[in-house]
Amino acid sequence: QAQLVQSGPEVKRTGTSVKVSCKASGYTFSTYGVAWVRQAPGQGLEWLGWISNYKDQTKYAENMQGRITMTRDKATTTAYMELESLTSDDTAVYSCARVVHDVLTASYYFDVWGQGTLVTVSS
Amino acid sequence: DIQMTQSPSYLSASIGDKVTITCRASQSITTYVNWYQQKPGKAPRPLIYVASVLQSGVPARFSGSGSGTHFTLTITGLQPEDFATYFCQHSSSTLTFGGGTKVDLK
Numbered sequence: 689q690a691q692l693v694q695s696g697p698e699v700k701r702t703g704t705s706v707k708v709s710c711k712a713s714g715y716t717f718s719t720y721g722v723a724w725v726r727q728a729p730g731q732g733l734e735w736l737g738w739i740s741n742y743k744d745q746t747k748y749a750e751n752m753q754g755r756i757t758m759t760r761d762k763a764t765t766t767a768y769m770e771l772e773s774l775t776s777d778d779t780a781v782y783s784c785a786r787v788v789h790d791v792l793t794a795s796y797y798f799d800v801w802g803q804g805t806l807v808t809v810s811s
Numbered sequence: 812d813i814q815m816t817q818s819p820s821y822l823s824a825s826i827g828d829k830v831t832i833t834c835r836a837s838q839s840i841t842t843y844v845n846w847y848q849q850k851p852g853k854a855p856r857p858l859i860y861v862a863s864v865l866q867s868g869v870p871a872r873f874s875g876s877g878s879g880t881h882f883t884l885t886i887t888g889l890q891p892e893d894f895a896t897y898f899c900q901h902s903s904s905t906l907t908f909g910g911g912t913k914v915d916l917k
Contacts, residue, residue, distance in 0.1 A: 725908075732898065733911070735908055750812045787906075790861070793860070794903065795902040795903055796903065796906060797845045797857050797900070798855070799857055801854030
């Protein structure tokens with residue numbers, strides 16, 4: 689069945705960057721996009737952006753623009769999210785999710801999720 | 812980005828109750844809304860898309876409605892397995908989430 693497996697926990701210093709990977713298996717990677725979401729301790733879900741399967745187009749949340757980069761490697765069926773200039777506010781669990789595009793309704797939803805990667809930022 | 816505002820953030824209910832959660836968009840988004848259920852330590856589960864269409868396998872006690880800027884998720888006859896946190900999501904272009912509503916046992 690479809691599965692997303694993420695890289696392990698990270699501890700980073702303020703001002704540095706982090707790159708999280710998301711390995712897809714059990715489905716045709718090239719036919720789905722991948723989104724990234726984070727959840728700070730005790731908080732809700734924050735959508736960070738997504739990378740489409742169509743020409744690898746990206747769409748980032750406004751508050752992440754300029755600091756985040758999403759890429760995908762079709763050869764290894766892996767998606768990546770890199771976040772720069774980290775602050776303590778970036779401490780959260782980062783998750784990737786498969787993006788389903790419902791052609792009939794022209795809408796999107798997330799149906800398969802990675803297990804989450806804890807990123808801790810400290811000074 | 813379109814902002815999604817959920818209310819209430821916390822809701823206390825009993826088994827068998829009818830529960831309604833509201834989500835408001837910062838501008839009209841027609842019916843581009845998804846609803847998810849999340850339990851502690853688990854990934855969110857998709858429940859509803861385009862405001863009112865149930866995902867496969869979701870019990871009929873869940874229903875969604877609304878259009879424009881005002882949307883609701885209703886659980887009719889709350890079951891023990893329904894105690895969880897629920898999120899709405901804009902489902903076109905920017906895929907932003909609402910803040911969540913935790914449904915707890917009264």
